[in-house]
Amino acid sequence: MQILKDEVKNSIRQAALAEFKKHGYLKASIRQIADAAGITPGNIYRYFKSKDDLFDELIQPIQEQLTEVLRVCKQEVDNTLCTALSDHLLILRRIDASLMLLFKESSTELTILLNLSEGSQFASVKQDLITLVHQIISEVFTAELAPTGTLPLRDQLSARMIATTMIESICLILRDHEDGDTIKMLVDELLYLFCTGISEKIKLAQA
Amino acid sequence: MQILKDEVKNSIRQAALAEFKKHGYLKASIRQIADAAGITPGNIYRYFKSKDDLFDELIQPIQEQLTEVLRVCKQEVDNTLCTALSDHLLILRRIDASLMLLFKESSTELTILLNLSEGSQFASVKQDLITLVHQIISEVFTAELAPTGTLPLRDQLSARMIATTMIESICLILRDHEDGDTIKMLVDELLYLFCTGISEKIKLAQA
Amino acid sequence: MQILKDEVKNSIRQAALAEFKKHGYLKASIRQIADAAGITPGNIYRYFKSKDDLFDELIQPIQEQLTEVLRVCKQEVDNTLCTALSDHLLILRRIDASLMLLFKESSTELTILLNLSEGSQFASVKQDLITLVHQIISEVFTAELAPTGTLPLRDQLSARMIATTMIESICLILRDHEDGDTIKMLVDELLYLFCTGISEKIKLAQA
Amino acid sequence: MQILKDEVKNSIRQAALAEFKKHGYLKASIRQIADAAGITPGNIYRYFKSKDDLFDELIQPIQEQLTEVLRVCKQEVDNTLCTALSDHLLILRRIDASLMLLFKESSTELTILLNLSEGSQFASVKQDLITLVHQIISEVFTAELAPTGTLPLRDQLSARMIATTMIESICLILRDHEDGDTIKMLVDELLYLFCTGISEKIKLAQA
DNA sequence: AATGAATGAGGGTTCATTCAT
DNA sequence: GATGAATGAACCCTCATTCAT
Structure with a gap:
């Protein structure tokens, strides 16, 4: 079940967007974003340097x-x-x-x-x-x-x-x-x- | 250096007011309030039962x-x-x-x-x-x-x-x-x- | 050193059982249980929701x-x-x-x-x-x-x-x-x- | 309202006895003992070196x-x-x-x-x-x-x-x-x- | 002699981040 | 690439003990 890098990155962005909209930057949870994106928390850090970085890129x-x-x-x-x-x-x-x-x-x-x-x-x-x-x-x-x-x-x-x-x-x-x-x-x-x-x-x- | 109780309670209230105003209830930190009041976190609990109690009293x-x-x-x-x-x-x-x-x-x-x-x-x-x-x-x-x-x-x-x-x-x-x-x-x-x-x-x- | 999840959960259970037997529910320390299990306190909460939950599950x-x-x-x-x-x-x-x-x-x-x-x-x-x-x-x-x-x-x-x-x-x-x-x-x-x-x-x- | 030393010591002993009987050694609270004795926690330490010492003497x-x-x-x-x-x-x-x-x-x-x-x-x-x-x-x-x-x-x-x-x-x-x-x-x-x-x-x- | 405010180490818990696999 | 277990610093809070007054 290999997923292309861009697809994953995209699903992270989407999940993060939803999470940030729901809870705001401070209270948004990396774990919840990972869950919603269907991946693991650690993997987010292959695509984004930090929570800050993810927020910025969005x-x-x-x-x-x-x-x-x-x-x-x-x-x-x-x-x-x-x-x-x-x-x-x-x-x-x-x-x-x-x-x-x-x-x-x-x-x-x-x-x-x-x-x-x-x-x-x-x-x-x-x-x-x-x-x-x-x-x-x-x-x-x-x-x-x-x-x-x-x-x-x-x-x-x-x-x-x-x-x-x-x-x-x-x-x-x-x-x-x-x-x-x-x-x-x-x-x-x-x-x-x-x-x-x-x-x-x-x-x-x-x- | 011993300080009168009311002074300390007052300085806690003042520090807490500032902290709550700066960060809101949730993100306000007892440690920061203590620092700003010039005391240790534990001492706050001689004056207020809990973070909630402190907020409520204010x-x-x-x-x-x-x-x-x-x-x-x-x-x-x-x-x-x-x-x-x-x-x-x-x-x-x-x-x-x-x-x-x-x-x-x-x-x-x-x-x-x-x-x-x-x-x-x-x-x-x-x-x-x-x-x-x-x-x-x-x-x-x-x-x-x-x-x-x-x-x-x-x-x-x-x-x-x-x-x-x-x-x-x-x-x-x-x-x-x-x-x-x-x-x-x-x-x-x-x-x-x-x-x-x-x-x-x-x-x-x-x- | 990565250990399989079940092994860790087991070692927590074992350590907790020993700690509870030694000190009773109230005085049992999560930090001690973590030490005995060879992990950090925070990691226990990946396996058990709370001290209560850990005790109950046992x-x-x-x-x-x-x-x-x-x-x-x-x-x-x-x-x-x-x-x-x-x-x-x-x-x-x-x-x-x-x-x-x-x-x-x-x-x-x-x-x-x-x-x-x-x-x-x-x-x-x-x-x-x-x-x-x-x-x-x-x-x-x-x-x-x-x-x-x-x-x-x-x-x-x-x-x-x-x-x-x-x-x-x-x-x-x-x-x-x-x-x-x-x-x-x-x-x-x-x-x-x-x-x-x-x-x-x-x-x-x-x- | 000067109280003789022995009276104070006695009232501490009495209060401590009640507290120890009620909660056992571990859960007994120095503060409660002081309250019950009508004195302050710090003063207990003029009469007893530590909680342990107080327990021992009793x-x-x-x-x-x-x-x-x-x-x-x-x-x-x-x-x-x-x-x-x-x-x-x-x-x-x-x-x-x-x-x-x-x-x-x-x-x-x-x-x-x-x-x-x-x-x-x-x-x-x-x-x-x-x-x-x-x-x-x-x-x-x-x-x-x-x-x-x-x-x-x-x-x-x-x-x-x-x-x-x-x-x-x-x-x-x-x-x-x-x-x-x-x-x-x-x-x-x-x-x-x-x-x-x-x-x-x-x-x-x-x- | 007495006060009681203050400390500091420890309690349970959370979570962004790291890293062995 | 991806995992997810593990970390570590921070959270609020408690309490025996100390010490300036």
């Missing part, structure tokens, strides 16, 4: 894609002179669209990366995402509320909170749902809710 | 207060005939106000209770909170969007998502901030954002 | 046999109308014979079950045995010494003492000897001694 | 008395030319009487010494007692059953078993009863039972 690609998306978005935000509110919301939409794209390709990996990577080297990825969104929202706020000066502390904090909340909310939707259409619908609704709220807030402040 | 009081708040709110939701949108938002405000009150007294404990209690007896508290808010939002949606029939699946999911997001967002604010006034401000802003969004959504749907 | 079978014997004997004692002295002595002989049978198969286990199981789920087995024998002897005494009334307190105590002594004596023989024939001989002698003594006591009392 | 005196009794009895057995059955039974009675005497003075200590000293230096005392009784019974058997030759192995074993059983039975009576008169009655009955049995056995063998 999650790294999507983390890289996400990082790349973030990099591009950040560049746009940094380099483009976008003062109009709609421009910024566009960028938010683009971030959202990118996440949706990644999700369609690798929903499990993305969920793990964003929600279940505590204790691994990717624990900070979510924060990077938040930082980016924060930057965008800060600019929106500055442009609209303090075009010539400094954003009041209150609004700075508010921007940060909204950024955190938006990203975490998307993560929660990913955590709680599997169906792509449902997720898209809920994220749309969420973004609508946030954008409406933000617009109203700005209107109110400008009044 | 978190129980605030959990009890929170449970009491939930109980009262649930009673109101169940018993009162409140069909007006404003009634429901009032209840949301009350929940918020209660949380703020608890927070002012014990921010770290509340964070641990809501975000880091996995594996302990308090693991379900956040979910209870979400369930309550979900119930309220569902009633608002039903009253406004489908007063005579059943809420569409789409709006059911939406209500659940919003409930989850609201509570988790408040938890995030608690996690990220220590100053009471800042927290109050941010939560107010968040609730305003959500309520505005919800109102607009309803208006849109009714149009 | 002792349970013989406990079940013993319990079954007790059950049958108790039924006979309860249901049969046996007023003759000889009937009762017959039952004692039967209990004895059953114990001998069990012993031939598993002397060490029986010793542990009866003498060294404090703290385990089997702690009460010896007392059950004593209670059964006590019941029988009480009936003999009542039938012979107070056929129409109540047995004097003195004889009640005496019956209890003799029951305890008989069972404990058998346990001692089991503890001190390994050879089946020797044990059978000694128990026979012991029962003869007790039965003779009891008969004489009764004759004396009736005179 | 049990040693009675162990010495017992040893002395044994020594004298052994001398009699060794030096006296006693061929008659009755002489030997007399010695058995004397051993019994000595034990009873010791018991009347220090029932708790004797019970502990004989039944609850596992793990201490006195664990073997009971065996010494058994050895002495064994010697006596062996001589009786030899004199009666093989006056000119060697006692058959069967009877040697039998003698040992009877010796063991007699002593352990007395220990059981001490363990189960507190009232001096009851104990005396039961031991008498036991000795009568044994002696009758032994006599009958000899008669039977000689027939």
